[in-house]
Amino acid sequence: MIPAAEHAYAHTKHLILSGEAPGGTLLSEAQLGAEIGVSRTPVHEAFLRLAAEGLLTLEPRRGAVVVPMSPREAQNVLDLREAIEATAARRVLDGGGDDTLLAALEEALAEQRTALAAGDVERFVEADQWFHAAVVDGSGNDLAGHFYGLLRDRQQRIRHQLFRVQPGTLADSLADHEAMLGALRSGGDYAGLLRTHIARNQGAL
The missing domain is CATH 1.20.120.530 (GntR ligand-binding domain-like)
Structure with a gap:
């Protein structure tokens, strides 16, 4: 079974790379977790990984924003x-x-x-x-x-x-x-x- 954090990471990354979540999209830990059936913690871990890769920026009290490709x-x-x-x-x-x-x-x-x-x-x-x-x-x-x-x-x-x-x-x-x-x-x-x-x-x- 795929760990929850890895599942959240793969799912979110797919949304970004496929364009389903285009640049500027605000992603919510709670909403995304509910969509894929995991808690907020693994989604938060996934967001941190994607931020390190330059695909997301994390904004306090707002969530994560998809970084547009210039x-x-x-x-x-x-x-x-x-x-x-x-x-x-x-x-x-x-x-x-x-x-x-x-x-x-x-x-x-x-x-x-x-x-x-x-x-x-x-x-x-x-x-x-x-x-x-x-x-x-x-x-x-x-x-x-x-x-x-x-x-x-x-x-x-x-x-x-x-x-x-x-x-x-x-x-x-x-x-x-x-x-x-x-x-x-x-x-x-x-x-x-x-x-x-x-x-x-x-x-x-």
Whole structure:
């Protein structure tokens, strides 16, 4: 059984990253605890963790407020993401590709196709993260994987925002991924395709 504090943490973090609780939303320990069936104490612990991660600010006698992601912060995340992934992809291409990586990317694309057909944005976003992280991990650069992982939550928040603002970009994102997989197979311009792909996120800023 998941500890109450961990449950409260995961639930609240999901609300923030998915955009269900957008920036500026006031969260109440009592209300959230009642919603998920736990006392205020584990919710308070969860709020403290999320405040340490920069996702909440705690205000005495009011509760917790979701910290908005500024356009500058989002742009910084996208810039770092592009730099890390483009470098990783270059190493993959220099190594002649990897059948295990290509199979994993195919699996991620199949998951995205299923999610798109079902209109399941949450599932699509998870597969999106899976696809890009697989490329970084496939480079064998452990430091790149570490720093890319540090961006994960912020990337997920941007993705959810994009797909909420422009739901039509789900199909465009899938097409981008298919082209990027093709580039890894053929030695094509992965970095150029990635730049175009990430530029779509500008619509969420």
